[in-house]
Amino acid sequence: MVNSNADALGIIFPNSYDGLVPELVSERSMASIPFASRYRMVDFILSSMVNCGIDNISLIVRKNYHSLMDHLGSGREWDLARKNGGLNIVPPFAEKTVKVYNGRVEALASILAFLRNQKEQYVVMSEANIAANFDFKALIDAHAASKADVTIAYVEREIPAGLISSNIDHRDLYYTLDVDGDKVKELHINSKEKGVQNFSLNIYVMDRELLIDQISDAYAHGYVYFERDIIAPRMDKLDVRAYKYDGYVAYISNIKSYFDENMKMLEDTNLDSLFAGNPIYTKIRDDNPTRYIEGARVKNVMAADGCVIEGQVENSVIFRGVRIEKGAKVKNCVLMQDTVVEAGASLEYMITDKNVRITSGKEIKGPDTLPVYVAKNQIV
Amino acid sequence: MAKEMIAMLLAGGQGSRLYALTQKLAKPAVPFGGKYRIIDFPLSNCVNSGIDTVGILTQYQPLVLNEYIGNGQPWDLDRLHGGVHVLPPYQQASGSDWYKGTANAIYQNISFIERYNPKYVIILSGDQICKQDYSDFLRFHKEKGAEFSVAVMEVPWEEAPRFGLMVTDDNDKITEFQEKPKEPKSNLASMGIYIFNWDILRKYLIEDEADPDSENDFGNNIIPNLLRDKRDMYAYRFDGYWKDVGTIPSLWEANMEVLDPEHSGINLFEEGWKIYSRNSGMTGHRIGADAVVENSMITDGCRVSGRVKHSILFAGVKVEPDVEIEDAVIMGGTVIKSGAVVKHCIVAENVVIGQNAVVGAMPTDDENGVATVGSGVHVGDNAKIGPNAMVENNVKDGEEVW
Numbered sequence: 066m067v068n069s070n071a072d073a074l075g076i077i078f079p080n081s082y083d084g085l086v087p088e089l090v091s092e093r094s095m096a097s098i099p100f101a102s103r104y105r106m107v108d109f110i111l112s113s114m115v116n117c118g119i120d121n122i123s124l125i126v127r128k129n130y131h132s133l134m135d136h137l138g139s140g141r142e143w144d145l146a147r148k149n150g151g152l153n154i155v156p157p158f159a160e161k162t163v164k165v166y167n168g169r170v171e172a173l174a175s176i177l178a179f180l181r182n183q184k185e186q187y188v189v190m191s192e193a194n195i196a197a198n199f200d201f202k203a204l205i206d207a208h209a210a211s212k213a214d215v216t217i218a219y220v221e222r223e224i225p226a227g228l229i230s231s232n233i234d235h236r237d238l239y240y241t242l243d244v245d246g247d248k249v250k251e252l253h254i255n256s257k258e259k260g261v262q263n264f265s266l267n268i269y270v271m272d273r274e275l276l277i278d279q280i281s282d283a284y285a286h287g288y289v290y291f292e293r294d295i296i297a298p299r300m301d302k303l304d305v306r307a308y309k310y311d312g313y314v315a316y317i318s319n320i321k322s323y324f325d326e327n328m329k330m331l332e333d334t335n336l337d338s339l340f341a342g343n344p345i346y347t348k349i350r351d352d353n354p355t356r357y358i359e360g361a362r363v364k365n366v367m368a369a370d371g372c373v374i375e376g377q378v379e380n381s382v383i384f385r386g387v388r389i390e391k392g393a394k395v396k397n398c399v400l401m402q403d404t405v406v407e408a409g410a411s412l413e414y415m416i417t418d419k420n421v422r423i424t425s426g427k428e429i430k431g432p433d434t435l436p437v438y439v440a441k442n443q444i445v
Numbered sequence: 446m447a448k449e450m451i452a453m454l455l456a457g458g459q460g461s462r463l464y465a466l467t468q469k470l471a472k473p474a475v476p477f478g479g480k481y482r483i484i485d486f487p488l489s490n491c492v493n494s495g496i497d498t499v500g501i502l503t504q505y506q507p508l509v510l511n512e513y514i515g516n517g518q519p520w521d522l523d524r525l526h527g528g529v530h531v532l533p534p535y536q537q538a539s540g541s542d543w544y545k546g547t548a549n550a551i552y553q554n555i556s557f558i559e560r561y562n563p564k565y566v567i568i569l570s571g572d573q574i575c576k577q578d579y580s581d582f583l584r585f586h587k588e589k590g591a592e593f594s595v596a597v598m599e600v601p602w603e604e605a606p607r608f609g610l611m612v613t614d615d616n617d618k619i620t621e622f623q624e625k626p627k628e629p630k631s632n633l634a635s636m637g638i639y640i641f642n643w644d645i646l647r648k649y650l651i652e653d654e655a656d657p658d659s660e661n662d663f664g665n666n667i668i669p670n671l672l673r674d675k676r677d678m679y680a681y682r683f684d685g686y687w688k689d690v691g692t693i694p695s696l697w698e699a700n701m702e703v704l705d706p707e708h709s710g711i712n713l714f715e716e717g718w719k720i721y722s723r724n725s726g727m728t729g730h731r732i733g734a735d736a737v738v739e740n741s742m743i744t745d746g747c748r749v750s751g752r753v754k755h756s757i758l759f760a761g762v763k764v765e766p767d768v769e770i771e772d773a774v775i776m777g778g779t780v781i782k783s784g785a786v787v788k789h790c791i792v793a794e795n796v797v798i799g800q801n802a803v804v805g806a807m808p809t810d811d812e813n814g815v816a817t818v819g820s821g822v823h824v825g826d827n828a829k830i831g832p833n834a835m836v837e838n839n840v841k842d843g844e845e846v847w
Contacts, residue, residue, distance in 0.1 A: 102729030103745070141518070333731065333748070340728050349519075349724045353713040354479035354744035354757070356704075363738050369729040370480070370744055373714070383729075 070118035071205050073187035073270065074150070077110055078172060080127035081192040081267070082237045085227045085319050088438050089418070093132040096124070096193035098317065099401050099419070101330050101339070102384050103369035105136050106317065108143075108347045109196040109339075114189070115143050116343035117201040121150025121185060125172045130156065136348050143346045155179075168289035173280045180277050188276050191268045196315035196326070198342055199268065204308050208270045211247060213306035215296060218268035219244075220310050221261050227318025229257060240265040240292050242307050249305040252297045266310060267292075313338035324416055324436045327382045327399045330367050352385055360391060376406065393423075397433070415439065447562040448527060450583055450640070451498040452491050453554070455547055456484060456571035459505040462692045465819030465837045466793055470509040473571030475696070476776045476794065478703045478713055479742045479757050481722045482513060483690060486576065487569045488520045488529070489720045494579040496567070498527030500557055502550040504534055504543055519723045532557060546661030552650040563643050568663065570637040574699050574711065575687040576718055582640060582681050589617065591679040592645045593671050597633040598687055608634035609664050611680040619678040622668050633680055636687060639663065645676065686710035693835075697791055697815045700757050700774045704740060725760035725777070735766060751781070759794070771807065776820070789832065790816035799826035799842065806832045 079096030089098050096107035107124070114122055122145060126133060133154075137143075140152025155176055157166065166172040169190070173180070180188070187208065189201055199218075208216035219242055228239045242263040243251040256262065269291075279295050288294035296305060313335065315326040329335045352371025357363065361374045368374070368383040376393035383389075384401045390408040397414050400406070404417045407425040414431035417423070418441040427445055431437035439445055460472025467475065473484035484501075491499050499522060503510055510531070517529030532554050534543050544550035551558075551568065558566060565586065567579055577596070586594040597611050605626075612621035612631040623629060649667050653659050659666045671678055686709065690696040702709035713720060727746025732738055737752040746761035751768030759777040764770060769786045778795040781787055785798045790805030798804060802824050805816030814833035818824065825842035834846045 331731070336728065336731065344726050345728075346726065351519075351719050351721050353720075354742040355730070356714070357738045357741050357743065359740045361739060363732045363736065365734040366732045367729045368732070368743075 070120070071187075071202055072185050073119050073189050073201070073205050074183055074185040074273070075114040075119045075122035075201075076173070076176075076188060076190045077107065077122065077124045077193055078127075078169065078190070079107060079124050079130065079133055079193050082194045082318070083127075083129075084237050085194070086317060086323060088320055088440065089323065090129060092129060092441060094126065094129050094193070095317070097133040097136050098323070099384055100196055100315070100317075100323075101327065102367050102382050104196075104345060104347045105133075106196060107133065107136070107193045108345050110191045110193055110199065111137075111143050111145075112343065112345040113197065113199040114191075114201055115145065115346070117205075119189065119201060120145065120147055121153070121183065123153040123155055123176060123179070125155045125166070125176060127157065127166060127172075130154070138348070142348055153179075168294075169291035170280060170283045170288050170294060173276070173291070174284035177277060177280060177284075180273060180280075183273060185273060187270055188273045189268065189270045191266075194317045195266060196317075196339065197266075197310070197312055198339060198345065199310065199312065201270075204268070205270055207247075207308050208306070211306050212304070214275055214303040215269060215271045216306045216308050217242065217249060217296075218266045218308045218310050219263045220266060220314055222264050222316075223260060224256065224258065224262055224264060225316050225318035225322060227322055228255075230319070238290060238293060240267070244307045247306045247308070249300070249307045252292060252300065252305075254293055254297065263307065263309075265292075266314070268310075315339065320416070320438060321435060324399055328380070328397075330382060331365055331380060336367070350385055361389075376408075390425075397436075399436070418443075421445070447564070448498050449563065450496060450565040450567055450579075451500070451527070451558065451561050451563045452487075452496050452567045452569055452579070453551055453558070454484070454487055454499055454501045454569045454571050455550060455637075456501050456510060457504040457544055457550060458572055458691075460572065460691065463696065464693070464835050465817050466693075466696075466791065467506070468819055468837060469506060469821075471503060471506045471571075472691070474506075474510040474513055475690075476759055477574065477690070477696070478700060478720075479759055480725065480744045481713075481720055483574065484510070484513075484571050485520075485720050485722045486574055487571060488517075488522065489718075490575070490577050490579060491569075492520050492522060492721070493718055494577075494581075496579060497522065497524050498561055498563075499529045500554060501529065501531045501571070502533075502544065502554065503531055504550075507531070507533055513723055515723070520721045527561065530557065546659075546666075547663045548650060548653050548659075548667050549661035551646070552654050552661070555647060555650065558643065558647075566641050566643050566646055568637075568639040568641070572691055573636065573687060573689050575636070575683075576685060576711070576715075576720070577638075577683060577687075578718075579638075582638070582683075585681045586640045586679070589679045590677060591640075592642050592677045593668075594640045594679045594681050595619070595668075596636040596638040596683050597680045598636055598683055600632050600634045602629065602632050605629035605632045605634065609637075610634060613680045617679050617681070619672070619680050622672055624664060633682070635664070636683065637664075640681075645671075693791060693815050693817050697774060697789075700791075701755070701772065703757065704742060704755060727760055730758075733766075736764075751783075773805070782826070789813075790818070790830075792818045793820035793822070795821050797823045799824055799828060801826060802828045802830070804830040808832070 079094045139146040145152035355372040358375040362377040364379045369385040371386040376389040381398045386403040393406040394411040411428040414436040456473040460467040522529035610623040706712035730747035733750040750766040754771045756773040763780045765783040772789040776794040782800045784801035819837040823839045829845040831847035
């Protein structure tokens with residue numbers, strides 16, 4: 066291995082926290098939720114791993130993974146169509162005795178044989194509900210330097226509102242850390258503490274051999290959750306370290322945060338922080354450039370290619386192939402791929418999923434506290 | 446496995462009439478239409494027509510073009526058998542030669558064509574903007590039982606003397622070829638796109654190479670020789686959009702026509718006949734709160750804070766506040782600083798236009814030049830670039846170039 070390549074393999078859990086955004090995942094996984102006008106959530110972690118020289122990446126999918134597979138294809142767009150390693154999508158086995166996994170222990174147990182056959186020294190793991198240009202190399206270097214058993218990446222922030230609210234899916238645990246220097250003293254599960262916490266990004270790095278041992282053991286005991294059942298109870302036996310991440314993180318914890326995180330992209334400082342440094346790759350659609358026709362009035366907009374804009378758009382994030390016809394007004398909206406806003410329609414505080422059509426003359430206004438969401442392929 | 450038809454794309458042209466734009470790259474690599482390069486058009490046409498093997502003949506400044514083509518994946522031309530191949534002149538046991546002419550370029554690659562054992566070869570030109578279904582052209586060629594066919598466009602009679610013209614009978618059979626004649630007998634202009642039966646092409650290439658007086662050119666030598674021998678030659682009429690973008694005004698005009706697909710006939714927005722290109726990989730573009738964007742095309746990576754009217758911005762162009770852009774073609778990565786006025790011009794890639802600089806001017810009765818700024822040029826603050834200027838070197842603050 067040359068120096069630019071990390072000696073690690075990557076594992077992504079594309080369905081984690083699906084339960085926080087039930088609307089958006091009715092036909093997809095968290096990982097394939099469209100974000101920032103031309104990306105899917107998974108593009109960020111996937112590209113970050115690739116940019117750090119991790120070229121052996123597995124996605125352990127749980128359900129609704131067709132859109133994700135369609136998005137990722139052979140992995141070529143992320144430079145992951147490799148002879149060795151590359152992209153590896155692991156669907157659940159359809160067998161009577163095997164159930165769809167709940168926690169990470171079960172997920173990882175399903176690929177133990179694969180893990181044993183790999184050569185990389187380290188394993189890095191992540192969810193897909195965060196959009197960050199994450200420097201995995203720095204994390205792995207810190208982990209190697211400290212000779213820790215496990216290193217957890219965290220950010221200093223308040224606990225995301227979506228996680229605290231009561232309707233959280235029981236599978237979607239979250240964690241906060243008590244740290245002393247880089248040592249993790251305690252791992253809190255589903256804390257309700259107010260104010261800034263050491264909030265775990267659920268990005269971990271650990272030795273592959275150790276991971277295999279821990280998972281084999283935990284799975285034999287019928288444990289489900291990696292953090293709750295392996296790390297938290299063994300804090301005295303394992304050397305668990307914390308790695309503070311200072312970069313920009315967009316965190317999806319409910320539909321409101323999805324809306325807000327998209328809107329934040331309209332501020333250049335946020336956009337520049339998220340996309341500074343290494344490129345984020347995504348599936349190419351070969352759209353033509355976006356066309357602003359005579360009469361278009363556009364203010365504070367982020368738009369992808371392939372759109373035709375003839376109406377008014379303000380404070381909005383517009384995905385690929387959106388059409389806004391003459392006299393239509395769009396304000397404070399997130400319009401996903403191929404949304405059509407017909408002539409004279411007026412939208413405010415809305416999220417439209419893929420292929421939505423708002424017919425001529427309709428006026429819809431959501432409250433700014435909870436934007437109205439229109440599901441995929443609907444005609445309003 | 447034999448291929449029915451493969452394509453040979455002539456991309457060696459220096460494009461000297463594009464001056465500042467082709468200092469560092471070959472004409473087919475010149476950016477066009479917001480996110481494309483000229484060569485994307487013939488390549489996409491090939492793939493959309495079902496041609497999966499393309500040889501690209503290069504020799505002038507091939508670096509950008511080679512890197513751009515890569516393994517051909519963006520055009521779906523990365524194939525197990527066939528695909529896209531860049532074919533520069535190479536050294537052989539018998540010596541080496543630059544491509545002496547268009548026919549010689551194909552002659553030197555006879556062995557490449559023979560690997561695929563094709564029945565037909567289509568010769569394409571890398572400097573035209575055109576969406577064309579070559580499979581329809583091939584169907585015509587087969588129906589006529591032709592040995593050679595050329596795609597032609599009807600041009601206005603008064604412009605005919607500028608072209609190579611095909612004189613045909615009622616059955617589209619070519620009876621005479623006139624190269625830029627003073628007195629045209631036909632208004633069917635050759636588009637420089639030919640289909641040959643491979644055995645015929647091979648025979649005439651070898652014969653042409655043996656003739657020491659030949660210029661080794663399709664128009665000047667091969668076609669006259671075919672006519673001399675009374676070969677079955679036909680003219681295929683094409684009536685779609687076609688533009689040779691060999692000059693600055695025609696390149697500018699073709700870009701402006703992209704903005705008006707309803708009238709110009711060049712529609713990049715059709716789902717059924719996409720033009721593919723290598724992606725910039727940049728984020729979606731941003732239009733600022735005080736920006737005004739009208740009748741323009743904008744692509745990934747652009748940041749617009751000023752006023753943009755009837756213009757095309759390529760990937761990653763930055764337009765600062767209080768900038769005025771009109772009727773302009775601004776290529777990738779260019780930065781236009783606050784207060785600058787940029788009109789009726791072509792600004793190449795990675796240019797910096799300084800604060801309050803003026804580039805080009807809207808046409809008047811006696812002045813309609815398209816100002817051109819070459820790639821990588823730095824135009825200083827308060828500098829002025831006149832409407833007929835062709836700028837290849839940096840312009841100092843306050844300097845005027847006419």
